[in-house]
Amino acid sequence: MIKPAIRKALLCSILLGFSVFNFSAAIPDEGMFPLSELNRAGLKKAGLKISEKDIYNPGHIGLVDALVRVGGCSGSFVSSSGLLITNHHCAFSAVQLASSPEFNYLKNGFVANSTEQEIEAQGLTIRITESYKDVSEEILKAVTSITDPIERINIINQKRVEIARQAELDNPNIKAEVSEMFIGKSYVLFRYKTIEDVRLVYVPRQDIGEFGGETDNWVWPRHTGDFSFLRAYVAPDGSSAKYAKENVPYTPKKHLTVNPKGVEENDFVFILGYPGRTFRHRPAQYMDYQQRFLLPYTSDLYDFQNQQMSIASKDNVATELALATRIKRNANVMKNYRGKLKGLHNLSLVEAKENEDRALTQFINSKSHLKEKYGTLMNDIDEHYKQVFEVANKELWFNNFYSSVSLMRVAHTINSFKDALLKQNGEKIQQEFFAMNVEQVKRQLDEIYASYNLQVDINIGQRMYEDALNFTGANKLNYFNNKIVATPQNAENFVATAYEKSKLSNQNTLYTQVLKDFQSLKSYNDEILIAQKEIDEEMQLFNKEQKRREGVLNRLMGDYVAVKELYQDKNFVPDANSTLRLTFGNIKGYNPVDATYMKPFTTVKGILEKGNSDNEEFSYPESIKNAWLAKNFGAYAKKDLNDVPVNILYNMDTTGGNSGSPIMNAHGELIGVNFDRSYDATINDFAWNEDYSRSIGVDIRYVLWIADKIDDAQFILKEMGIKK
Known part of the structure; x- marks a missing residue:
């Protein structure tokens, strides 16, 4: 929001x-180690050839400084x-x-x-x-x-x-x-x-x-x-x-030193990076919320948004470029969330967590000192999530409203600027305030308009209104009691008409007419600005209650983790939170389904094979085919494959934010760059397991081969110290 x-x-x-x-x-289920815990991670036993202090040693230079x-x-x-x-x-x-x-x-x-x-x-x-x-x-x-x-x-x-x-x-x-x-x-x-x-x-x-x-x-x-x-x-x-x-x-x-020789299957590897968010130390109700509400709603909404943006981008390169980043981010989240849904169902994770929480309740009740301190903990958590579930639809709608509808974000910025302007005492001070801040407001608006398309915004706005009209009970928004938007047909007409009439719908018109001077801003109003203000007022009341619940959850989760550590007789590695972590493992394939083994290396040959399909996403430069046919692999081929390895698979513990993380060998040399997980491993954010959790990286040999043989980026090789 x-x-x-x-x-x-x-x-x-x-x-x-x-x-x-x-x-x-x-x-195995806790592999994202903070810097302070490297000495407890078992790196040397796992295969690290350098000292742990070569990675991180306070007051001295280490790999973390790269x-x-x-x-x-x-x-x-x-x-x-x-x-x-x-x-x-x-x-x-x-x-x-x-x-x-x-x-x-x-x-x-x-x-x-x-x-x-x-x-x-x-x-x-x-x-x-x-x-x-x-x-x-x-x-x-x-x-x-x-x-x-x-x-x-x-x-x-x-x-x-x-x-x-x-x-x-x-x-x-x-x-x-x-x-x-x-x-x-x-x-x-x-x-x-x-x-x-x-x-x-x-x-x-x-x-x-x-x-x-x-x-x-x-x-x-x-x-x-x-x-x-x-x-x-x-x-x-x-x-x-x-x-x-x-x-x-x-x-x-x-x-980092680049090792152009790469790695072999089963080699020890490790990653340093900034993993985004994981949620492994949460109760069953949190997983249930993900499964029933957040994941399906968000993935369906993003799917709809991408359909609208793809239609608008067809045969229009400028629109395609403007919407490209938003489409890519949506598609990435959408597929990730659907992978998580699959994992939640396949692993019966909600049920597994419920069993774990029941055992935790029995543990609390079995010891008088714990019962005295935490006796109501599990019931309190349950009551908290009952309240969350009751208004889950409204919460998700509010959370996605501004990010989905660009003009409402523009309206929020204009209304906020206007409100601040009107609070200034006297026209002279208002004029000075306007002059002082209008360029910064425009910079904020520039970012919104960079990925804005009017028809896309109308279509998504109509979808958001339609979703809200279907809410009942505690999820119902008062704004939609207004007869102007109280029925699907009225709401659809309102969005289309109000958006097209609004001066906010055109960036140039907004800048030259509404933001022309402080008087123009003060005097301008339209249906979009009115609607945004009404919805936002309701949102602010809702957010106040959400803050109260956040405060409750803050205390409950502190106690929940404390009890779990006592119950399991260990200290947990904290969930990922965009701070620097280390994870380690091996180059390793896996069996995603019965009687199927996925090898841990792919090759350039596989690019050509996929390119034989009619799918445009598998098109590739002709120069790759020519170089492969000529066996022009240089020093980058993997001998047993007689080919250049493209991507690698490993059992390290990664999540969003680890994209771009360096993959290093036992000597701390760069041998690849992490970029993804397998579909089954999207569930990593909630639970990690050796059997199905695999991450994917680009092999450094492919990076160097593309730079050398395809793009002739010789300066890159020279700067990284790669000898011809």
Whole structure:
């Protein structure tokens, strides 16, 4: 949900990330280890040939210093001049923004043969972990005597902000964030170096970087060249700076060594990265909520949205480019959620969690001191989720409303700006306020309009209205009692007519007429602005109740994890939350179904085989076929395959955010880049298992082969120290 906050002297969008320590575990279902726990992970026994201190050693340089978070993905430095490698899909939005019908880098790829040719990767920033500190005691002490749920969550969030702000005051060169590792139980202050100037260096063409498209997404065997090269830039004095011609390449503390020989089946491998979110330490009711409400509703909604955007993009390259990133993100989430649904059903995970929670209840009741402290815990959790289920449809509708309907997001921004303007005392001050903030408002609006299409917005708006009209009981929205939108036909007509009449529907009209001056803004109103305000007022009341429930859940989940640790007699590795983690395993195939074994390597031959189909997503450059037929593999072939390995499969524990993570061998050398999971492994976010959890990466030998033999990006090979 997007909530632009407008202040008196400055307008800005604030994004709050809800993203540690004495955790220990070396068991298969807990494989995302915080830096503090590497000595307990069993890395040497598993096959690591270097010291654990070579990976991370506080106060000294280690492999972690080569790691970055780039956008919502991971990446790693591969040269001393700020060159980094990540996924093609992680750079996708920046490539889209740099593209035009005349220079379609998204379709044709991009190769900068010198730093002068590198172009801005709009929207991408880099974050490097500098240090961390456990601040759980400081935060939880502040709420020891607090019983009101809303007050509790507000104080916790306030303390997190205060601690982060103080860290930034102590060191203005860093960005700080307090991450919640276990809900209501543990919190860690992370200090980050942020790099704001990121540039595109080398991006393969779309039929390499996205080979297989959505057909192959979350699927093995895979043949996707999902890699891109970027470069980090800083000001001449080494400080972080926005994109500027005078900026210079960043010199990282550490960069990874590339091993062009790759790996073999069963080899030990490990990944460092920034995995997004997992939810393994949650009760049965949480899984039930996912299965019954969130996953089916969201995947169906995104499916509908993509259908509308695909229709609008047909035979229109400019529209196709404008909507490309949104379509790709929707499709990725949609398939992921449907994979999770399959996994939840196949594993009977809700039932398994119910059995686990019953055993936990018996454990609490079996010990008097636990019964005294936690006797009502499981009932309290059940009561909480009964309330959640009662309004689940309304919650999901509200959560998707602004992200689905672009004009309502525009209306929210305009109404917020207008409200803030009207609060200023006197026309002269209003005029100054308008002049001070209008350009920043336009920058916010520019981001919305970048992926906006009027007909798409009308169709999705009508779908959202139709969904809400079908709600009953506690899910019913008061707004839809209005006779103007009280029936499906009225609602459909209202959306179509109001959108077309609104000056918000055209960016140029909005800027030249409504945002012309402060008087124009004050005097303008229309049905879209009125509707947004009415819906938002109802949303704010709902959000207040949701905050109360969040406060309740914060306390309950802290107790829930504490009891589970006592019951299982171990400390858990915390769920992923976009902080730096390590996972390890082996290059390994698996048996997804009876009598079927999936090998852990695919080859260029497989690209040609898939290309024989009529599916356009399996088209590939003719140069790949020519090089393969000529056996022009260079030094990148895997001898036993007599071919270049394309993708690799392994049993490491990954999730969203691990995209772009470096895959390293036992010596800490780069041998691939992680980008996906198998379809059965989408359930990883809720449960991990050796039998079905497999992740997918692009083999470094394929990256080098494409750079060398297909795109002639020789400078990349030279900069990474790859000898011809």
